[in-house]
Amino acid sequence: MSEEATSYDASNIQVLEGWEAVRKRPGMYIGSTSERGLRQMVFEVADRAVNEVLDGRAASVDVTLTPDGGVCVADDGPGISTPLTEAGAATGSGTTIAFWPDADIFGAAEFSFDGLVERFRELAFLNQGLEISLTDLRRPDDSCSVRLRFPGGARDFVAFLDGHSAASAPMDTIAFEHEDPRMAGVMKVAFRWCSCPEKRVRSFANSRPTVDGTHAVGFRDGMRAAVIAYAREQGLLTATDPDFDADRISEGLTAVVSVKLDRPEFEGSTRGVLGNAEVRDCVGQAVQDHLGRWLKDDPERAAAVIDRIVQCARRD
Template sequence: MSEEAIRYEASHIQVLEGWEAIRKRPGMYVGSTGERGLHQLVFEVAGRSVREALSGRPGPIDVTLTPGGGVRVADDGPGVPVEAAGGTEGPALEALLTSPHAGTALNSRHAVAVSLFGMGPCVTTALSSRLTAEVRREGVRWVQEYVRGVAVAPPSAAGPATGSGTAIAFRADTDIFGTAECSFDVLAERFRELAFLNRGLDISLIDERPPSGPRSERFWFPGGARDFVAFLEARPDVPVPPDVIGFEREDEGMQGSVEVALRWCDAREERVRSFANSQPTPYGGTHEAGFRDGVAAAVNAYARQRRLLEAADPDLSADRIGEGLTAVVSVKLDRPEFHGATCGELGGAAVRACVGEAVREHLSTWLEGHPAQATAVVERIVRGACQG
């Protein structure tokens, strides 16, 4: 090997920052340069509107897919400040659109996880061939444009405005994403999920691309997790069945809140969906383990109290209790602890204990208050255990 090949000097180190780094390695920031990456561009922008709505400034959020690969995300919030903010030298709007993590609320139960790494809208700015931000604030309409991550000019006043809000329209850079297109169904699944998990959140997804005419769907579910359980059981257009058990509780012991909804049906499969700060946790974790602890404790106590289990009988196992169970377990924590960088499994011993006690208490109360339904459910579980 030649001396030139093995020489390593400071001049060989290339330092990339901001939009340059994102454009150099886009997959590191949005997961891929295909359809998945395109969806992430949408989520990075929509996440800001969602967090603002959940922080006490509720209002509808409209996500529109336009012909030619464009996307527009608009809300009726107070409007992003245009003047300088915090420690930034530039305008607050420009900081939001160019600085990693700007505007994110980490370590907060309102930090809804729609971003892969909490980078925020700057990722979308960098990976768009063109992005236009429009702010209506204090009677003035402000506009700023970006081309491939770089501001064309500072925000400029573009006339008077009524109301307030922020709209960000962008077109993904085809040099990076090629001919990939956003999927209405994939975006709808995630926005629907967020609306189920955050009662009062109002999101509309509009697709203007079909030649046959626009397609739209609104996601707003005042029933929260109970509506989610009904949806998982393929009951999206009927009232929530009365035997869907649901509750919410604030718990200082885990510095957060828990919302649970569950229902047993005649199927054998178990469908338990768990979330932490509105992010799916496909590998479960302490919140899901606590849920199972609480359900097992309540069901076994009821079965013994009603002599559906004899003293010599073993407790009903979690697997048996889970047959036919559909449930949603959602915790929102001020300081969530995850196992691994992908945040697919929740940690925190206090979470397991708090969720378990909350589920045991509320499910026990429901069982006692609905003896006919409770006995039917528990007898079915006991029969299954005996037959197994």
């Protein structure tokens, strides 16, 4: 191969301006040009409206999938502060943003109503007081609509994740909210054990779902420390018995672990793993304190939980 064919210098660099850069590589901004990317576009637009509600400037968010393939996101806040144009009498205030996906980029991909509902349901669970409605008008003869609001917050989220298993739970849901200046943020945690063997633990950072991170590790640390300490105090573990491992303790556990931080630090560009080191100790200590107190205050149910863990450990 000749030197001329392999030469590369500043003259080969192409500078893209404004929206041209976004259209050239849309996956860099919304993850993909598939249905997943379409959903992300809705979430990015809806985040502004959601923040209006969380900041106390609005009461609700309404998202509509329109018959012409567009999306309309509206809130009842004070409105975006842009140059005013007289358009007639108004009956209220708010902001409405509408957009239509470009078929040249997304092809025939369509919004998944169920996928949007799942994410908006998470937001409503994680943010008490937030009300979101989603309406699908794309097929007039088969339109549908849901309104999502959960005053119980993370506690309601745990009940939802449990589904039909909730009736066989050996304990009430432990739920608490705690602000810790060491991590410059607030944690919301809810959990309980059920008789089914599956583990359902969901973690979030600033309302975004995470696959792992220091908040999730801290939760596991706190659970393990509280259970082991109680079991040894009550003689349910002898001096020669090994400590329970985290897998045994989490069998049958349903939990939601959510933190909101002023300065979140994520590992990787997908923001799926929280990296703030101080969060681990903060969450771990809070979970250990709350679970330890519950175990001591309700010895009958505590014994049922510990016995279940002991039996699981013996089977192994």
